[in-house]
Amino acid sequence: MSYWTHLQNNLLKSLYSSPQWVSHRSGITDVVTGASEGIGRAYAFRLAEQGMNVVIMSRTKETLDQVANEIGNTTGQKVKVIATDFIKENVFSEIEEQLRDLSIGVLVNNVGVLPNFIPCQFLECAELDQTVTKVINCNVKTMAKMCKIILPGMENRGKGVIVNISSGIATIPFPLYTLYAASKVFVERFSQGLQAEYKDKGIIIQTVAPFGVSTRLSGYQPINMVTLSPEDFVKHSLQYIRAGDKTNGSVCHIVLGWILQSIPLKVLHGEFVLNSLQDYVKKKTTQRNL
Structure with a gap:
């Protein structure tokens, strides 16, 4: 066992006990948006492995069907697929109808979009008007709307978990990712306010x-001590579910957050750092496309 794994295990034991919220719950279904790949897919698998039926949502039905088959074959749990494009304006009435008869225990708001893969200044974004709408619809509006659909049922039952995925980028004002980082700040503040409103009603609302x-x-960065696989990240982050209204999800990412906040913004916003x-990112993008 590595030093960091040993340290993480010891810290986690001091932060939380066995996560009772994932005990078997008859008739309860969990919902994950952006579940066709990456972190969302990993959440869907992890929840199913804990004995939950899941609803997975994303844009491409073919990919969702493949993920659903993998989850079902691996875990034996039921998987419902809802193919929808969260960038579009009027998708939530249909989503609400498809979720109407389900008792939802866990909602993971994971779906999100990056304005540009190559970081750039705000006015340099391609098709800026459309990009602003796309980011707000997907990263901001979807989270609020999904909470609006699912939270009433949780309130009626007096229990539930909502996990809203933000980004470490939102830790500070982040030039070149300005629009994306700002959308993730909304995720954090919305989640923290919502948790204050509904905590006493037995509902956990947490930003990750x-x-x-x-x-x-x-860009599928190589996995190492700092860059985790989606599966490892989700495994660790779920263990922090009772650790407060915000977490970075793993010990190494918590440490990164501390370091980032300790560096003066004058340094981080300097021309040399941004260039x-x-x-x-350009170099990594080129290497990935070769």
């Missing part, structure tokens, strides 16, 4: 703000 996870949005970040 990861740093490096090897997904398409991160280096842009060059690094």
Whole structure:
């Protein structure tokens, strides 16, 4: 066992006990948005492995069907597929109808979109008007609307868990990712306010703000001590579910958050740092496309 794994296990034992919220719950279904790949897919698998039926939602039905078959064959749990494009304006009435008869225990609001893979200044974004609408609809509106659909049932039952996926980028004002980072700040503040409103009603509402996870949005960065696989990240983050209204999801990402907040913004916002970040992402993008 590595030093970091040993340290993480000891810290986790001090933070939480066995996660009772994932005990078997007859008739309860969990919902994951953006579940066709990456972190969302990993959440869907992990919840199913804990004995839950799941609803998985994303844009491409073919991919969702494949994930549903994998989850069903691996775990034996029922999987419902809802194919929908969260970037579009009027999708939530249909979603609400399809979820109407379900008792939902866990909602994971994971779906999100990055304005540009290569970081750039706000006015340099391609098709800026459409990009602003796309980011707000997918990263902001969807989370609020899904909470509006599912929260009443949780309130009536006096229990439930909502996990809203933010980003470590939202830790500070982050130039070149301005629109994306701002959308994730909304996720955090909305979640924290909602938790204050509904905590006494038996509902856990938590923001999870990861740093490096090897997904398409991160260019499938190599997995290492800092950049986790989606499966490992989700495994660790679920163990923090009782640790407060916000978590970075793993010990290494918590440490990264501390470090980032300790560096003066004058340094982080300096031309050399920003140019280096842009060059690094361009290089990684080129290597990925070769």
